Amino acid sequence: MNQLQEYIHINKERFLNELCDLLKIPSISADSSYKPQLLQTAKEVAKALEKAGCKNVQQIPSNGNPVVYADKIIDTSLPTVLVYGHYDVQPADPIDLWDTPPFEPTVKKTDIHPDGAIFARGACDDKGQMFMHIKAIEYLIATNQLPCNVKFMIEGEEEIGSPSLASFIKEHAELFKNDVILISDTGMISNTQPSITTGLRGLSYVEVEVTGPNRDLHSGFYGGAVANPINILSKMITQLHDDNNKITIPGFYDHVYELSEKERTEMAKAPFHQSEYNKALNIDEELGEKGYTTLERSSVRPTLDVNGIWGGYIGEGAKTVLPSKAYAKISMRLVPGQDPDTITQLFTDYFVSIAPKSVKVTVKPHHGGKAYRTPMDSIGYKAAHKAYSETFTNTPIPQPSGGSIPIVSLFSDVFKSHTILMGFGLNSDAIHSPNEHYGLFNFYKGIETIPYFYKHFTDLYKQDA
Ligand code: BES
């Protein structure tokens, strides 16, 4: 065991207990009644950073939840790493489907995590992963081995699209100035095959409302003679894809970055088994855009999905009603080349254009963000590659992700630095779902790998200079 492994070994229990204390606080950003818990979590994160040996710890107010800042500046001539993470979590519902309560962290073994995994909302996304960084810094400071400067930005609104962060980072651009941004809020292929996330998709999220008659009607008196907004909305939604599962919105694909044959061949090298994928989801067959593989469809191709649809009577029994309104929430995942505002406008124009005169349609934009790609020739990517190579038996492979962290593309605009996505979660960790969990192996391996990033980044930075 080297010094780092020994430090982790000795402090294993304490690290886990400290994480559990954070996981016990329901910091659900989507629900405003949890505001006190968000403030409490920010306070606990600030305390943890203080305890790790960081300086200038602050809970900086924003238009929404506070952003936790901390730093350890050892020498201004050395590079600065900015660690980003989020302390807010997704709502826990449906609560009934959790085997143990979402805010009572419990360690259990699973087939994929034979050493145990911690079950709780936020265990993987993102408290568990964010906390690895605090512990890695604790080690580096305690043993006097921090090779460069570090700053932390831990926010509390990621799960609602970071609505306050865009103006916040512009306002505090000087404070958060950095040479590279490091984030653990994504995943890797498996515990034996690490990967570095090289891309995130962008997002355009809208809510649509279709209104028919001015009130709910008796479906016997009026049904068949007046437009039923649920029938109409369903039909409009089916018109958004063609038979090849391509999105029909005019202009939608106009600036989409198409992978070269070489890039596609590279991507296809990642280990992937369609049959296992289908089996894990209990589906007989996959479905997606014609001409692309499952890995491509779920990472480098744009998509459109209905996230929720409602209207009319959904209570017990039957009620004969022709509803006045129908609603849907629709998300579009975007790839490089697509601008979220433009896409939202194209969607709106098209959606309104396909509505019959018998209904009125409104489209309300929610959050959005551009896609992001990490350049593989950057010193940040190279440092991450070296870091994984030190702590895993297999070298990491690059893999674009289908998920989104909307603020990341703005980071590169404001700070002119690259973001390195060192995620240690697994797809099977059920983030956003009931029984979210995070492997203990992943938690400790993350703490072990992160210090090597600092070391290699600093070395490469000096060589570059
Ligand atoms: N950490 C996730 C994003 C993620 C997870 C990216 C795994 C890649 C792999 C983040 O917290 C998240 O949930 N993002 C949302 C968007 C946000 C605006 C709610 C998403 O991707 O749906």
Ligand code: MN
């Ligand atoms: Mn996250």
Ligand code: MN
């Ligand atoms: Mn999330």
